[in-house]
Amino acid sequence: MATILVVGLLYYRPLKSYVETKSSLDQRAAQVRELRAQRDELARQVAEADTPEALARRARRLGLVKPGERLFIVKGIDEWKARQKTRIGGGG
Numbered sequence: 743m744a745t746i747l748v749v750g751l752l753y754y755r756p757l758k759s760y761v762e763t764k765s766s767l768d769q770r771a772a773q774v775r776e777l778r779a780q781r782d783e784l785a786r787q788v789a790e791a792d793t794p795e796a797l798a799r800r801a802r803r804l805g806l807v808k809p810g811e812r813l814f815i816v817k818g819i820d821e822w823k824a825r826q827k828t829r830i831g832g833g834g
Contacts, residue, residue: 790796807813
């Protein structure tokens with residue numbers, strides 16, 4: 743009986759270390775998967791940002807227009823949408 747107890751005590755530390763290491767490895771593997779997914783998403787965004795359509799969208803956001811076009815600035819759209827919602831919701 744004492745022999746089994748001694749053998750059990752001798753195996754306790756390595757077994758505990760193994761379980762802790764495995765848990766840590768599983769956590770790191772999950773982090774690696776998450777970081778790879780982020781990397782893939784960023785690579786997709788970079789590739790998409792290089793298209794002519796994306797360049798045109800960014801230029802429009804900056805207020806740039808193509809030669810021959812006229813720029814119109816419309817203000818108060820959010821307020822107008824809010825009034826429309828209350829009209830539709832309140833009158834029904």
